[in-house]
Amino acid sequence: MKYGRLLYSLLLALSISTVANAQEVVNDHMFHALPAAKNFSDFDSKGFLINQKRTFIVSAGMEYARVPHELWRERLLQLKRGGFNCVEVYTIWNFHEPTEGKFEFDGDQNLDQFLALVKETGLYSIVRVGPYYCAEWDQGGYPIWLRFKSGVRVREPNAEFEKYVNRFFDRLLPIVMKHQINKGGSVILVQLENEHPKGWGTDIPNDYFKHLQSKSLAMGMEVPYFFSGVHHATDPAGKGILDDPKRPNPWFSTEFWSVWYSQYGAKPTDAATYDRRTWKIIAHGGNGYNFYMAHGGSNFGYTNNDEDAASYDYGAAVGQAGDLRPIYYTFKRAGYFARSFQEILENSTDASAAYQYLTPDTTLKISARMSEAGTLIFLDNSTEKQLTKTITLKGLPPFTINLLPGEIHPIVHQFKLNNQVELNWGLSRIYSVIKQQNTTTLLVEANAGDPLYLNFITAGKAVIKSTIHVDDLKVTGNSITLNTVFKPADQPTLYLFKTGNQLVRILVMDKAATNKTWITAETGSEAIVTGVSYLGETKLSSTGFEGVATYPLAAAKDTHAMLYLENGIKNLIVAPVQDIKIDTLLSLTLWENKDASIFAASATNNGKWIASENPLQMGKNGNLTNSAWYRTKFNAPSTGKYTLQSDGGDRATVFVDGKLVTHWKIRSGELTLDLKKGTHDLGFFTAHDGRDKLAAYLGPITDIDKKGLSGITRIKKGGPFIATLDNWYFTAASDSIAIKNGPPLLDTLKTTKYKIGADVFKLKEGYGWFQTVVKAQPGLSILIISFKSTDENATLFINGKKVLRHEGWNIPFEYKITEPAILAKPIELSVFIENISNEGGIDQPVKINLMGTGTVLTGWKMKNGVDPEDTSVNWEILAGVDSLNGPQFYRSTFNQQKSANRYLVWRVHPYGMGHGSVWVNGHNLGRYPEKIGDIGLYIPEPWLKEGQNEILIYDEDGKNPSQVKITLESAASKISYQLKAQ
Structure with a gap:
């Protein structure tokens, strides 16, 4: 990704390779909530306060614009199950006002419904209202019509730009403000602008920023807010020096770049790399982070910028098609830990110096966070090899810890679990602490052979409850100690003790088991489910528990699950799913063809042609697609080679007298044509692969990254002249x-x-x-x-x-x-x-x-390039040719049988095709070819029908679709089953 120089300097300075103290580089401050919202969402210098409780924000970047609305709830639930308590979203301008003055807030654009679902799912939200977004999205989110407004200068003090921003905000902001947390909604923070080269945090460098601020406040913004973002980087914690006595607000990263948009799926190193970078934030005083992206999604239609095609998978935790990557589980562990100990992390000071005595070995770095709620000590193995280290804590015998390469291992000290029990020392990896009314459950993760050590101090007499491993717990007065070596078993190893009316439950399991452990809350009660690959919707009541679970099609079946409630443990019945043969390839019927290159000839005037003296750049006529036709005439005074010069981009298929003669990269500036003496029809089919996202760009946008043909076009005999x-x-x-x-x-x-x-x-x-x-x-x-x-x-x-x-x-x-x-x-x-x-x-x-002077070509006509509904040409069975005369439409059908237990993910692979778009049942899947390899175009499950489905392809190069395939993506496909408590 190539940023503007000013922005690039800010972002590069935030990375580990450049500076240790990110906050010294760029303002990361936030504006406090207004009085009406202060008790609902606010902060102090130590941490966030949500509903007046210390809250560690574990946020997931997800764009509703890249996910069909039918899948919003499912994706949000996946994020919640992954330990997230918040989602961060853009409200992309050209997604909601693609045509000037016509606002779209229904269906996939129904922001009101999305934010309501966020609240219903039990998540918070951070809303980034723009009006600029970046996001590897077409024009960074600016509507195409904005390019052609006289006097507009974007992201600067400019009355014309602000006029159109105001009109958009008048429709957008009431929806966002309606969902502020103090009004019963999910919105806890608002971001104005995005990655502006002049102002981040609370910087207000000019009247443009003041305008956004005053407009948003006038529209009812009451929760905390900030400009542009804070601490954007692939490793936001850098060298881990996050404390700053001058900072009046928490340390937070609004864009922790987890993996990158140039990737699909997971690399073997991703999970470990970003696990470490996340724990660095937790261990060094960070108060939250937002993974950009936690779920990427798709660039449907023509929304991609020039760096992407249909996929915006990002290598994210939740894949484009909803599959869960290894990084999902590392984020889950870190998220649940940070939220379990948020009372410490959101009100802590650096206590690292007090714990350097633990080991003299300098290969093991030690940091600590201390607050009135307790202390967290972090052992950092920054090496690339496993370490086995003995540490000595005051008052305890020496303890051996096995540290994985790059692992940051937390130790918990003097943390109050409830009013009867304090976790005095937790030396093992505590995954999560779950409060279940009078029961407190500790999830502990360990590898085979790892020592286990937990020491508790109780207010009264402790009683060990009967378990298989009862001898591993030792009671000495008001002290209870678990001191043993972990041996994995089919079920989590269980330890129980009770003090007064408080029960403490310890579940120890290995990583494979924690991957299959989920926390769900219904009617105010927490429940823990183990042994399930993924836990979807659940229903917990006083009379029972029901749930829907899934496991990947390519994985082994789930066979045994357990439910841990406040007052008991139950076996869960795993409903069997019958094995059936699943075809991995869908059969396509004979392809039909409609010739879309007929518009090259002047005799064809179908469609809405616009006349102009000089060619108008694409989009000037309101065209929201990625292609356009241009036509004019030229009288060649003699036979020979001619050179034509025009401005614009990206590609053109060139026709002379209705016949395809060449392909042209418009940005080269000139085109060579061999012409005979006489008058000729010149036709140009132009297409582009997405507009620049205009990162860090300020000023007029009319002539930036023009598409199609534009401006004065000349032709002259001879050349080339450039x-x-x-x-x-x-x-x-x-x-x-x-x-x-x-x-x-x-x-x-x-x-x-x-x-x-x-x-x-x-x-x-x-x-x-x-x-x-x-x-x-x-x-x-x-x-x-x-x-x-x-x-x-x-x-x-x-x-x-x-x-x-x-x-x-x-x-x-x-x-x-x-x-x-x-x-x-x-x-x-x-x-x-x-x-x-x-x-x-x-x-x-x-x-x-x-060139000097040449003949100026005038008398131009222009029309949109994509018009599948044009009735002037009939569909015909495709003849067996490799490539046709310019852009073509193709269609076929396929059958898909749906099953209540099987969620199958299908992808269209445009093998043998050139550049183009694919529709399934009228839904535009996006652009091909992909820029990240042969992954195929994802077909969202709600867009498929039982029985017959239609596929339509518009190939701009006229390539034959005979090699196109629709294949099963087994990694994202899954089997669902019902769970019930016995």
Whole structure:
């Protein structure tokens, strides 16, 4: 991912490789709640306070825009089961106002319903209202129509931009504010803007930020809020120095990048890598985190940006199709631990110095967090090998701990479990503490052969309850100690003791068993279920327990489950599921074809064509798809090679007189055509793979990342006329004042050679001259010098004279030379670059255009490229050809038999196809080809019907669909069964 330079410097500075103290780099403060919400969601310098209770926020990034609404509840429940207590979402602008003034808040866009489900599921929410989002989403969330509004400058103090933001916020914010926690909803925090290069946290650098703030407050925002985000990084804790006496609020990461959007599925190292990075936050004073993403989802329709296609799987804990990855279980452990001990973690100070005595071995790093609620000590094995270490705690015998590579092992000290029992020392891995009214259950995880040690202090006489392993518990006065070695068994090892009316239950199990252990709450009662691969919906009442459970199709069946209630343990009946043969490939009927390239010829005027003098960039006509047709005429005065020049992007299929002649990368700027003398119909089918997300971009967006054809289009005999400027040289400058003296003398023998894209500033602020010589062009009427991007601010000199000043990165600009005297001689081109941060230089090729004058093509017509409902062409059985004449529609059908016990996940693999989109039963699955390998396009289960289903493909290259397959994804498919208490 390539960010804007300013933003990139902030984000890079947050990573472990750059700084230890992230808070020294960027403002991470938050605005307090208004009085109306203060008792519901607020904070102090030590932690978050939700409903006046210390609360560790374990948040899951999930975009409802990337999940069909029929699956929202299921995905939210998966996150809740995974130890999360919160979800973080974007309210993407162009998802809700794709067409100007027409707001969509129903179906998949029903934010009101989504936030209600979050509350119903028992989760909190953090809502990021924008109006910019990034998110690897088309245009970063800006509606396409906004590009063409005169005077709009995005993310700056700009009345026109704010006018449209206000209109959107007038519809969006009432929904969000309705669901604030103080109004009975789930929303505990609001983020304004996103990853802005000028303001994070509580920074308000200009009136644009003030406007967002005042508008949101006027619309009823009462919960705490902040700007842009805080502590975005792939390892937010860095070197683990998170305490800051100057910070008035908790430490929190709103984007803890867990894995990345360029990945599908899990790598073997993901779970361990991100487990460690999560525990670093817990161990060093962090008060919460949001995994971006915990569930990625899909870029349905044309919502992807130019870095993605249909999948936004992200390698996340919950996969695109709902499968649970190994990282899910590591997040689950960390989340449940942090929430179990939130009374300490949300009100703690650094007590590391007091516990360095535990071991003299410096390979084992020790940190500690202390509060009135108790102390947590963390043993950090930062090495890549397993360590067995003996530690000595005051008052206890030496204790041996086995530490896995990279593991951060918590020790609990003086933590009150209830009003009768204190956990004095918990040296074993405590997974979770569950309060079940008068029963407190400790889940402890251990590997075979691990020592177990838990020591409790009781207020009264303790009585050991009868268990198989009763001899492992020792009572000495008011002290109870579990001291043994763990031996895995088919069921969790159970220990029980009682003091007064308080029962303490200890369940010890290995990692495989904790993976199959779930906590559920119904009617205010907590229940623990073990032995289940995944626990879905449950119903717990005074008379019984029922639940729906699943196990992966590719895994072994669940065979035995247990239910742990406050006052008893029950066997759960696992309803048997009959084995049946499941086909892994769906059979497709004969493909039908509809020719979508008929619009290349001027004789075809079907559809809504828009006339204009010059071609209009895609989207100007309200086109929300990724393709468009353009047509015009040209009278070639003689036979020969012609060069056509136009602006825009990305791809074009070019037709002359209705016949496909070539394919063209529009960004190259020019196209070569062999034409006979006479008048010709020129047709262009253009398509793109997603718009840039405009990260860190400020200013007008009309001409940024244009698609289709755009602007004045010329054609001239001969060519090519565009060339890349090579032979650059670099001279460093000491400061910005050097520009006043003008460019240095260009001596190519003494000056350093420079390669475009190289970082001469070594990731630091700096200044320098970049110089080259353009050959003389006598007789040329105009020379255009085009820069795609300089990093960052650039001042242009021609023959030593300043001619242009440009600010910003990743913004194209050009300069035109028309003076005959200058063109008649070699031209010395000098560029003074001011690099604000990180890498710098000329980061994209510089081109010159030598066309001069040419025939301007006018009389253009334009229409949308995707029109499957066009009735002017009939569907026909596809003939056996490899590739047809330009873009084509194809359709087929397949049968799918649904089963109450089987949730099968199917993917469309567009083998043999070019670029395009796929619909199933009218639902657009998104774009292909995927950029992350052969994974296929996910078909959400609710979009499939019992019996016959239709698949429709629009292939922009006209490739034959004979190799297309719909295959079963066994990793995400699952078997469901009923659970009942005996």
